[in-house]
Amino acid sequence: MGAISGLWRWRHNPLRRGTDLAEAWSALAALLFTVLAAPVIGCLVGAAAQDSLQRSVRAQQQSRHPVTADVVRALDRAPPDGDPGMPAGADPRSRVLARWTAPDGTARSGPVTAHLKSPRPGDRFGMWTDDRGRAVARPPDPAAATTHAVLAGIGAALVAAGLAEGCRRLAVRRMVRRRYAAWDRAWERAGPDRGLTGAGG
Template sequence: MACETPPAQPPPGPPPRPLLWRWRRNPLRRRTDALQAWLGLGLLFAVLVVAPVAAVLVGDAAHRHYEDTARHQALTRYETTATLTRDTPRHPEPGSDEEKNTRYPAEVRFLTREGRTRTTQAEVPPGLPAGNEVRIWVTTDGEATEPPLSREQIRSRSMGWALLAAIGVALTGAAAHALTTFALRRRNLADWATAWAETAPRWTTPT
């Protein structure tokens, strides 16, 4: 009884090669190899050009936005003296650097610009007894709030948006490179399988 010849299995795809291999002329280089190399170089160049431009544009827009916000805050907020209506909690580590930066919500009473007495919640240092006076920022509506944005805050926030814009461009370029590489690799594997399907019968057919 004759043994049946098992169907030919396609060999594994070509092993990965160093990036510079795609730049050298040789019989094994495919058109997709050169295309992938040029696409990678083009995307890298685009990221290097676009990222700084995006950072400058976004940073400038953010800086103008926060400057407008700070001007509006300066017109609608003011600093005043308020009186604590009750003791504030003591910090568990008195005298520490953490205590100096810690603030607790507390009820305070103050006079508005119109001479009316208002009570609100404000963030105050720990360990203050009732009746102590503190400086707080309030809105024209009489609610405690944060002081207007400082120049340092405007600068740091603008730089943060600029950095995010540059990172976004870089991630977009990386994603585009990954997608094109994936598509070209699938095409290479499909071409490899097609070529093997045409060649395999000549290797496996008994003479």
């Protein structure tokens, strides 16, 4: 609104300079870009991210399979960030040597992370494997992918708005410098008396 009122105020003002009008136009352009173009950019980026992330989620869901594994023996405690798909507040993770059957029917074994507080031999737990039966992380949730896409869109819109404001400030700074330089030249042309009538006479 300040940009629009600035344009209206400078429209027929006899004291108007070219830079004054240019500053008002740059402010209006930045405002329109922020209000109109930045949300469109955010929507486009969010939609592209949503499409890409959901394709990745579908691909991982098709290539990862839930299986049931048997604990052979407990190993060292797993690090706290062992499984990013584990919900907050879930039981502590434990590192175990386990046996499971791959999707192709072959027997597999190896060290894996189990969501068991005190694993004992013979305990059973769920895990995920790829098509070859290798232990993998749980496939991402479609809702989480949508959240990431929305955040990407919001971030893109904010970056676009910030770039518009940054360009406006840069343009205004250059105009102010040119205005100061013009004032300096005007003072130099006025001479040492600075335009005072009768000075030095």
